Amino acid sequence: MLNEFRKEVRSWLEENCPPTMRTPMSEKEIVWGGRNAKFPHPDAKVWMDRMAAKGWTVPEWPRVYGGGGLNPQETQVLREEMQDLGCRLPLNSFGIHMLAPVLMKYGTEEQKLEHLPKIARGEIRWCQGYSEPESGSDLASLQMRAEQTADGFLLNGSKVWTSYAEESDWIFCLVRTDTTVPKQQGISFVLVDMNQPGVKAEPILLISGNSPFCEVFFTNVKTPKNNLVGRLNGGWEIAKALLTHERQWISGMGLTEEEPIENYIKSKMGADAEGRLLDLAFRDKLTHFHLDSAAFELTLERETALQKAGHSPGAASSIFKLYGTELNKRRYDLIVEAAGFDALSWEGEVSAVDHVKTRTWLRTKGNSIEGGTSEIQLNVIAKRVLGLP
Amino acid sequence: MTNWQISDEEKLLKQSAEEFFREKLPVSSLRYMRDRNDQVGYSPEIWKEMAELGWTGILIPEEYDGLNFGLRGLGVVLEAAGRTLSPSPLFSTVLLGGTILQAEGSESQKKKYLPAIAGGKLLLAVGTEEGLHHGSQKIEASARREGEGYRLSGQKKLVLDAQSADKLVVLARTGEGERSALSWFIVDRQAPGVTTKTFRLIDGRLGCHLELHNVSVPAENLLGFEGKAAASYQLLQDAGAAGLAAEMLGSATAAFEMTLAYLKERKQFGVAIGSFQALQHRAAHMYCELEVSRAAVQKALSAYDSSDPKRSLYASLAKAKVGQVFEHVARECLQLFAGIGMTDEHVIGFYLKRSRIATELFGNNAFHRDRYASLVGY
Numbered sequence: 033m034l035n036e037f038r039k040e041v042r043s044w045l046e047e048n049c050p051p052t053m054r055t056p057m058s059e060k061e062i063v064w065g066g067r068n069a070k071f072p073h074p075d076a077k078v079w080m081d082r083m084a085a086k087g088w089t090v091p092e093w094p095r096v097y098g099g100g101g102l103n104p105q106e107t108q109v110l111r112e113e114m115q116d117l118g119c120r121l122p123l124n125s126f127g128i129h130m131l132a133p134v135l136m137k138y139g140t141e142e143q144k145l146e147h148l149p150k151i152a153r154g155e156i157r158w159c160q161g162y163s164e165p166e167s168g169s170d171l172a173s174l175q176m177r178a179e180q181t182a183d184g185f186l187l188n189g190s191k192v193w194t195s196y197a198e199e200s201d202w203i204f205c206l207v208r209t210d211t212t213v214p215k216q217q218g219i220s221f222v223l224v225d226m227n228q229p230g231v232k233a234e235p236i237l238l239i240s241g242n243s244p245f246c247e248v249f250f251t252n253v254k255t256p257k258n259n260l261v262g263r264l265n266g267g268w269e270i271a272k273a274l275l276t277h278e279r280q281w282i283s284g285m286g287l288t289e290e291e292p293i294e295n296y297i298k299s300k301m302g303a304d305a306e307g308r309l310l311d312l313a314f315r316d317k318l319t320h321f322h323l324d325s326a327a328f329e330l331t332l333e334r335e336t337a338l339q340k341a342g343h344s345p346g347a348a349s350s351i352f353k354l355y356g357t358e359l360n361k362r363r364y365d366l367i368v369e370a371a372g373f374d375a376l377s378w379e380g381e382v383s384a385v386d387h388v389k390t391r392t393w394l395r396t397k398g399n400s401i402e403g404g405t406s407e408i409q410l411n412v413i414a415k416r417v418l419g420l421p
Numbered sequence: 422m423t424n425w426q427i428s429d430e431e432k433l434l435k436q437s438a439e440e441f442f443r444e445k446l447p448v449s450s451l452r453y454m455r456d457r458n459d460q461v462g463y464s465p466e467i468w469k470e471m472a473e474l475g476w477t478g479i480l481i482p483e484e485y486d487g488l489n490f491g492l493r494g495l496g497v498v499l500e501a502a503g504r505t506l507s508p509s510p511l512f513s514t515v516l517l518g519g520t521i522l523q524a525e526g527s528e529s530q531k532k533k534y535l536p537a538i539a540g541g542k543l544l545l546a547v548g549t550e551e552g553l554h555h556g557s558q559k560i561e562a563s564a565r566r567e568g569e570g571y572r573l574s575g576q577k578k579l580v581l582d583a584q585s586a587d588k589l590v591v592l593a594r595t596g597e598g599e600r601s602a603l604s605w606f607i608v609d610r611q612a613p614g615v616t617t618k619t620f621r622l623i624d625g626r627l628g629c630h631l632e633l634h635n636v637s638v639p640a641e642n643l644l645g646f647e648g649k650a651a652a653s654y655q656l657l658q659d660a661g662a663a664g665l666a667a668e669m670l671g672s673a674t675a676a677f678e679m680t681l682a683y684l685k686e687r688k689q690f691g692v693a694i695g696s697f698q699a700l701q702h703r704a705a706h707m708y709c710e711l712e713v714s715r716a717a718v719q720k721a722l723s724a725y726d727s728s729d730p731k732r733s734l735y736a737s738l739a740k741a742k743v744g745q746v747f748e749h750v751a752r753e754c755l756q757l758f759a760g761i762g763m764t765d766e767h768v769i770g771f772y773l774k775r776s777r778i779a780t781e782l783f784g785n786n787a788f789h790r791d792r793y794a795s796l797v798g799y
C-alpha cells in the first residue's frame with residue numbers, strides 16, 4: 033500500500049516539481065505566501081500552487097481545510113521523497129506553524145473553514161501580535177485594549193517586534209478584555225484583518241541590516257465578534273498552546289542548512305590532503321558543536337517519531353527551543369570565526385555568500401530571544417518539567 | 422531508520438533490571454566491597470541470578486543458548502546497572518568477551534564458549550590497552566610462534582575483572598605494522614607466566630594490571646585469523662563505547678534525580694534551595710543535556726545492532742557526548758549537595774568517581790571527538 037503511494041508520489045513530484053525548485057534554498061528564497069507574496073523565482077509560485085492544489089503544502093491536514101488528508105506514514109513518505117529529490121518546501125508560514133494548530137483545537141468550524149484553506153494555499157499571510165513595549169517576557173502583563181461593542185471589538189494599543197507585520201495580511205493578537213481580574217484571566221485571542229484604517233506597521237531596523245519586524249499601532253480598529261478564538265477572556269491558554277508550537281518550530285531552524293558547516297570552514301581555514309582541518313584547536317571546537325548538534329538532531333527525530341505515535345510535547349517544547357536556538361547561535365559564531373576578515377565586511381569586496389553568512393550570524397542572535405528567551409525556557413523547564421518551586 | 426519507540430519487552434526489561442539492581446546491588450554494595458577489602462570484585466550469588474534472568478545471554482544468538490536481544494537490550498540492563506553503579510562482570514564478560522568471541526570465534530570455539538557465557542559459567546576479561554589512555558599507545562604485547570602454539574609476553578595497563586576471570590582475551594602483536602599485525606588470544610588466567618596485580622579503583626571496584634611472561638598458548642586458542650584483529654578491535658571499541666555510554670547515562674541520570682530531590686527538600690533562608698533561580702537554571706541545563714544524550718545513546722545501540730555504516734560515528738558521538746555530560750552532571754551535583762556531598766558517607770561522591778573512571782575507559786572524550794571528526798571527514 034505504502035509502496036504504491038511512494039511510487040505515485042515520486043512520479044508526481046518528478047513531473048511537477050520544476051528543476052529550479054530542486055536546489056538548496058537560501059533564507060531569502062523562502063516562500064511565505066500572502067496577498068503581496070514575493071516569489072524570487074517565478075517557478076516558486078508554480079511549485080506552491082501545484083502543491084497547494086494537491087493539499088501537500090500541509091499534507092497531514094484534513095482535505096476540507098485545504099490539506100492533503102494524508103496519514104502520518106504517508107506524510108513521512110512524502111517528506112522522504114521530497115528530501116530525496118531535493119524539492120524545496122513550497123510554503124512556510126506563521127499561519128501553518130503557529131496559528132493553524134490552535135485554530136484546529138480551539139476554533140469554531142466556521143473559523144476553520146474560513147481561515148485554514150487560505151493558509152494552506154498561501155493566500156493569506158499571518159503575523160503574531162504578542163509582545164508589547166512594556167510586555168516581553170512577562171507577556172501576560174500585556175495592555176492592548178479590546179473593548180466589546182455591539183458587533184465585535186474595538187482595538188487600541190500597540191504591538192512590537194511583530195515579525196513581517198508590513199508584509200502580512202492578518203494578525204493574531206493577544207488583547208486585554210478585562211482589567212479587573214488577575215492578568216492571565218483578562219486576555220483574549222482575536223484575529224484582525226490588517227487591511228483597514230487605524231492599523232499602521234512601522235518597520236524597525238535590526239542589527240543584521242534588515243527590517244523584518246515592526247511596531248504595529250492600532251487606533252480604533254474594529255474586528256467582528258466571530259474573530260474571537262475560544263472564550264472571551266480565555267486567550268491565555270491558547271496563547272501558551274501556540275507558543276509550544278512556535279518553540280518547536282524555531283528549534284528546528286538551522287538544521288536545514290544548505291551545506292555541511294565543515295565544508296565552508298575548510299574552504300576558509302584550509303585542510304590537509306586527507307581533509308583534516310589544519311587548525312586543530314578549531315577542529316576540536318567544531319567537534320564540540322557537532323556532537324551537540326548531532327545529538328540534538330537525533331533528539332528531534334525521536335520526538336517527531338514519538339509525537340506521531342500520540343505523545344504530546346507540552347512544556348518539553350522548551351527544551352527544544354532552548355537547545356536548538358543556542359546551537360544555531362554557536363553554529364554561526366563558528367562560521368564567522370572561521371571566515372576571519374571575510375566576515376568583517378558589511379558590503380562590497382567579499383562574496384555574497386560571506387555577506388549572507390555574516391548577516392545571518394547577526395540574525396541568529398535573536399533566536400534565543402524570539403518565542404520566549406532562553407532564560408524563560410529555563411524557567412519553564414525548571415518549574416513545569418522538573419517541578420521546582 | 423531507528424525505531425525510537427520503546428517496545429513493551431524493553432519496558433519490562435528496564436523495569437525489572439532497575440528493580441533488580443536497586444535491591445540486590447545498590448550503591449552501598451560498592452562501599453561494602455571497598456570497606457571489606459573484597460578481592461573478588463563481584464557477588465557470585467547475584468551473578469547466578471543474573472544468568473537465570475537471561476542477561477548473561479542477552480547478546481548471544483539462540484543457537485548458542487542466548488536471548489539474541491542485541492546491544493540495545495544489553496544497553497537497557499547496563500543503564501539500569503549504571504543507576505546504582507552496580508559492580509558485576511556484565512560489561513567484561515557479556516559485552517566485551519561475548520563480542521569478540523562472536524565476531525572472531527570458529528564454530529568450535531563458539532560452541533565451547535558462548536553457551537558457557539550465556540549460562541553464567543564462564544567469566545572473561547579483555548585486555549587491550551597498554552598506555553595511560555585508551556588508544557594512546559601502540560600495542561606491544563607480543564605473541565611469538567613456537568612449535569604448535571604461541572608464547573605471549575607483555576603487559577596490559579588496566580583490565581577490568583581480570584582478577585576473577587576464568588579466561589583472558591588478549592590483544593597481541595604477531596607481526597610488525599601499525600594495525601595489520603594484531604591477533605586475539607584466549608589465555609587461561611591460571612597459566613604459568615600470567616600475573617594479575619589487583620588494585621582498588623577510586624570508586625571501590627577492583628582494577629587489574631596484567632603481566633604476561635612467556636605464557637604458552639596453544640594454537641587452538643588463537644581467535645580469528647592471525648594478524649587480522651583490527652576489524653574486530655574496532656567492533657569492540659564501538660560496542661564498548663556504546664555500552665559504556667548506556668551505563669554512564671544511567672549513572673548520570675540517577676545522580677541528577679537525587680540532586681533534584683535534594684533541591685526540593687533542602688531549606689536555606691527559609692525556603693527550598695530549588696527556588697533559587699541560579700540553581701533552577703543549572704538543573705534545567707543538566708536535564709536538557711541528559712535528554713539529548715539519551716537520543717545519542719539509543720542511536721548508537723541501534724546502529725550497532727543494525728550494522729549501520731555509521732556505527733562507529735554514532736558510538737563515538739554517544740561516548741563523547743555522554744562522557745562530557747556525566748562529568749558535568751557529577752561536578753554540578755557535588756556542588757549542589759555542598760558539604761554533605763563532600764563526605765564519604767554520602768553516595769554522590771561515588772558518582773563523581775565513577776564518572777572519572779567510565780570516561781577514561783574505551784576512549785576518553787578527546788579520543789572520541791577526534792575519532793568523530795575524522796569519521797565525518799574534517
Ligand SMILES: Cc1cc2nc3c(=O)[nH]c(=O)nc-3n(C[C@H](O)[C@H](O)[C@H](O)COP(=O)(O)OP(=O)(O)OC[C@H]3O[C@@H](n4cnc5c(N)ncnc54)[C@H](O)[C@@H]3O)c2cc1C
Pocket residue numbers: 159160161162163164167168169170192193194195196245398399401402403404405406407408411
Ligand atoms: C527576531 C525577533 C523576532 C520577534 N518576533 C516577534 C513576533 O513576531 N511577535 C511578537 O509578539 N514578538 C516577537 N518578538 C519578541 C520576543 O518575543 C520578545 O523580545 C521576548 O519575549 C523578550 O521580551 P523583551 O525583548 O521585552 O525582553 P525582556 O522581557 O525585557 O527581557 C530582558 C532580559 O531579562 C531576562 N528575563 C526577563 N524575565 C526573566 C525572568 N523571569 N527570569 C530570568 N530572566 C528574565 C530575559 O531573558 C532577557 O535576557 C521577536 C523578537 C525577536 C528578537
